[in-house]
Amino acid sequence: MGEIYDKVYKESIDNPEKFWAEASTKVHWYNKWDRVLDVVDGHYRWFVGGTMNTCYNAVDLHIENGHGDDIAIIYDSPVTNTKKTYTYNELRDRVAKTAGMLSSHGVVKGNRVIIYMPMIPEAAIAMLACARIGAIHSVVFGGFAAHELATRIDDARPKVVMSASCGVEVSKVINYKPLLDEAIEQSTYKPVKCFIHQREEAVADLVEGRDFDWAEEEAKSELAACVPVDAIDPLYILYTSGTTGKPKGVIRSNGGHSVAMKWSMDNIYNARAGDVFWAASDVGWVVGHSYIVYAPLMNGCSTIIYEGKPVRTPDAGAFWRVCEEYKVNVLFSAPTAFRAIRKEDPEAEFLKQYDLSSVKNIFMAGERCDTATYEWTKSVTGKEVIDHWWQTETGWAIAANPTGLDPMTVHAGSPTKPMPGFNLQALDADGKQCEPGVLGNLVLKLPLPPSCLMGIWEDEARYQNSYLKFYEGYYLTGDSGYIDKDGYVWVMGRMDGVINVAGHRLSTGEMEEIAGTHPDVAEAAVIGVDDELKGESPMGFVVLKSGANRDHAEVVAELVQLIRKQIGPVAAFKIATVVQRLPKTRSGKILRGTMRSIADGKEWNMPSTIEDESVLPEMTEAINALGYPKPKNKDI
Ligand code: COA
Ligand code: AMP
Numbered sequence: 001m002g003e004i005y006d007k008v009y010k011e012s013i014d015n016p017e018k019f020w021a022e023a024s025t026k027v028h029w030y031n032k033w034d035r036v037l038d039v040v041d042g043h044y045r046w047f048v049g050g051t052m053n054t055c056y057n058a059v060d061l062h063i064e065n066g067h068g069d070d071i072a073i074i075y076d077s078p079v080t081n082t083k084k085t086y087t088y089n090e091l092r093d094r095v096a097k098t099a100g101m102l103s104s105h106g107v108v109k110g111n112r113v114i115i116y117m118p119m120i121p122e123a124a125i126a127m128l129a130c131a132r133i134g135a136i137h138s139v140v141f142g143g144f145a146a147h148e149l150a151t152r153i154d155d156a157r158p159k160v161v162m163s164a165s166c167g168v169e170v171s172k173v174i175n176y177k178p179l180l181d182e183a184i185e186q187s188t189y190k191p192v193k194c195f196i197h198q199r200e201e202a203v204a205d206l207v208e209g210r211d212f213d214w215a216e217e218e219a220k221s222e223l224a225a226c227v228p229v230d231a232i233d234p235l236y237i238l239y240t241s242g243t244t245g246k247p248k249g250v251i252r253s254n255g256g257h258s259v260a261m262k263w264s265m266d267n268i269y270n271a272r273a274g275d276v277f278w279a280a281s282d283v284g285w286v287v288g289h290s291y292i293v294y295a296p297l298m299n300g301c302s303t304i305i306y307e308g309k310p311v312r313t314p315d316a317g318a319f320w321r322v323c324e325e326y327k328v329n330v331l332f333s334a335p336t337a338f339r340a341i342r343k344e345d346p347e348a349e350f351l352k353q354y355d356l357s358s359v360k361n362i363f364m365a366g367e368r369c370d371t372a373t374y375e376w377t378k379s380v381t382g383k384e385v386i387d388h389w390w391q392t393e394t395g396w397a398i399a400a401n402p403t404g405l406d407p408m409t410v411h412a413g414s415p416t417k418p419m420p421g422f423n424l425q426a427l428d429a430d431g432k433q434c435e436p437g438v439l440g441n442l443v444l445k446l447p448l449p450p451s452c453l454m455g456i457w458e459d460e461a462r463y464q465n466s467y468l469k470f471y472e473g474y475y476l477t478g479d480s481g482y483i484d485k486d487g488y489v490w491v492m493g494r495m496d497g498v499i500n501v502a503g504h505r506l507s508t509g510e511m512e513e514i515a516g517t518h519p520d521v522a523e524a525a526v527i528g529v530d531d532e533l534k535g536e537s538p539m540g541f542v543v544l545k546s547g548a549n550r551d552h553a554e555v556v557a558e559l560v561q562l563i564r565k566q567i568g569p570v571a572a573f574k575i576a577t578v579v580q581r582l583p584k585t586r587s588g589k590i591l592r593g594t595m596r597s598i599a600d601g602k603e604w605n606m607p608s609t610i611e612d613e614s615v616l617p618e619m620t621e622a623i624n625a626l627g628y629p630k631p632k633n634k635d636i
Contacts (some may be wrong), residue, residue, distance in 0.1 A: 005405060013423050020046065021036045026601050039447075042468075044447040045253075046450040047255040052228065053134075054254050054257065055131040059095060063092055067088055067273070070274065071085050071086070072086055073124060074305070076304060076305070076326070077168075079169075084380075091125070093131060094218070095125050100161065100218075100222040104221055105193055106192070107159055109134030110134065110136065111158070111159040111160075112135070112156045113130050113137050113158050113161070113162060114149075114161045115127060116149060116176060117139070117162070117167075119167075120197070120307060130206065131235055133224055135237045135597070136237060136240065138152060138158065138237040139288075142284060142567040143504070145566060145568035146539070147565070149180065151246065154189050155239070159192055163176055163195070164199055165196055165198045165199050170312050173201050175202050193212060194211045195214040197214045198214070198215065222243045233254055234251045237251055238289060240286075241510065242496075242507060247446060249394050250457075251457055253559075256450030260449065260450045261451070265277075266404050268402050268403065269403065270330070270386070274302075276302045276304065276326050277301040277302070277329065278289065279326075280310070280319065280332065285504070286395060289395070291332055311340045315345075316344070316350050320351050320353070323358065323359055324358075329359065329360055332365070335368070335535065339532070339533050356382075361383055361385070361386050362386065363385075365387070365388050367500040368413070375412065384403075388415045393453045394452050397419050399418050399424065400415060402415075422444055425443055425483070426438065426439070426442055427441050439481065440482060442479045443473075443475060446473055448475055478494055479492070480493055480495050497509040499536045500536055502534040502572065508527060508592075515559055521544055523543040528596065529599040530630070534572065538576060539575045539596070539599060540575070542577075543576055555578060556576045559576050575628055579622050580618065581615055584611050585611060591610065598616070
């Protein structure tokens, strides 16, 4: 156990070009690449000179290999009482017609297309249609509000937007179209056309000349063929949270992405053609891009698009029901989903009604899988639970347990070992390698393997400053952690203002910026605190402007609404308080780490750099007055 992994990992680090050249043979190329790896202006580019098409690899190739009647997509929507399947043939027709629709409306290779959709097959169809004609898609998560959508429209400058009239959150119909209208109103750049998938739960009004009924336009379109693109042409831009209010547009290329997706399906997930693969996430996140849409389809699996929650749709047996009904082989979700199930059904009574024998393993990502969630999930399902660690920027797991290559012993709380090509190290502040077991900054020695970000969309400085400037020759993951003497990786948390709320990546810096726009707020600090269900939750502290004699509860209620309006409900910003002052260092830096330790009920020491020691007792009192429960599970 572990010997095969050791050999494969070493090969990938010693000779990345040979390793990935071999892996690339699993992908269909129109023209094989000339060079496996190239360095252009300090950027690493994989499979230069190769031409391929991601949609062809995900859809058409299977039809040509005689698998057109296999199930490609299973759509299961407890919130609308709908179940539907698409064979690869049916999927190809919808994708090719949608691509034809985009082409006939002037979308060409390199144009950006924003996709703002709920969890319905049309979301995947839109993504694949863009890939088919070489347009660059940028999916915006449905839980984001108009302002976030507007920011992304301004940054990506999409020629068209593809959206739906509404989404359904448990039993609430969320009208997407008014949010889209408001976003276009707010944005400086205006997309030329919008295609709206009308759903019967809420039919949207269309703006004459700008908006088109997607179904009508698709019906009259020709089937479009796959357009060969360069391996290094962008497949998509996916915005993710950083330390500031402006999201970062992570660019992913076509060729490297496909090669890494294929490698990961075979070796990490052990998922083969004909298997049913279920990533219970959302197409708006990277997990959804990689493992709801692209990778399962590329490997000829059936992928599940689930429009529901782990609980309340209708109960805590939802995941088990889907696993039994579709004979799911690989289940993948975030620990928060299993915590939600455990909270509602601690004895897993629902599970007793279902047969999970098809499930090989349960994969978790999005946040660290705490020991309690690991133990509970493993004991009630009888399945091995595999935590794996990755980021929007990498597109696939930096560290995982390669169940298809060489399954290794699981250590609860560790995502196991680095995956091929990820030369992971823990460095101290001076750039020296930490001893085994010693906490440091988790960094990746360049080059990053295929599928990792090519850069930040039209912001080279941000790319350099966010990831590369800290340690020469290394990519900074932003996570802290250590590697133990056996080579196991332990990820302990973010070093920056990024938090993970219910597996959703959010920026506390952005929340601070928004709180700062409230007319009565002089200063704001937002920290992530431990949350029994969601892993982390934002907690806000604001200092009012002098003379702002406002009722504190009213200001807090206004801030909660303001952040909900600007970022969206997914921010889940619900707890805040007004304080007289914030604890700061003598150089004016807010001591967020100490605030967090106080809020989490952890031990803390008076920082030697603090400007005024009397602020912290005040802060402790303010936090205690919030009555926010400290998680019983200290491992979260
Ligand atoms: N469109 C519109 N609104 C959305 C949305 C979407 N796609 N997704 C979430 N929201 C809304 C929710 O309705 C909720 O609104 P509310 O404040 O009006 O109740 C709010 O955003 C917060 O949502 P969430 O953080 O998801 O909390 P929840 O209580 O609704 O559900 C979980 C909690 C744990 C059940 C849920 O977060 C979950 O299933 N998480 C799985 C994690 C996941 O998919 N992670 C992706 C990475 S793998
Ligand atoms: P995202 O870009 O939304 O995928 O979020 C990436 C961040 O989520 C990482 O940088 C980590 O902080 C956190 N994360 C994701 N998966 C894990 C994991 N398995 N263990 C620990 N942290 C994780």
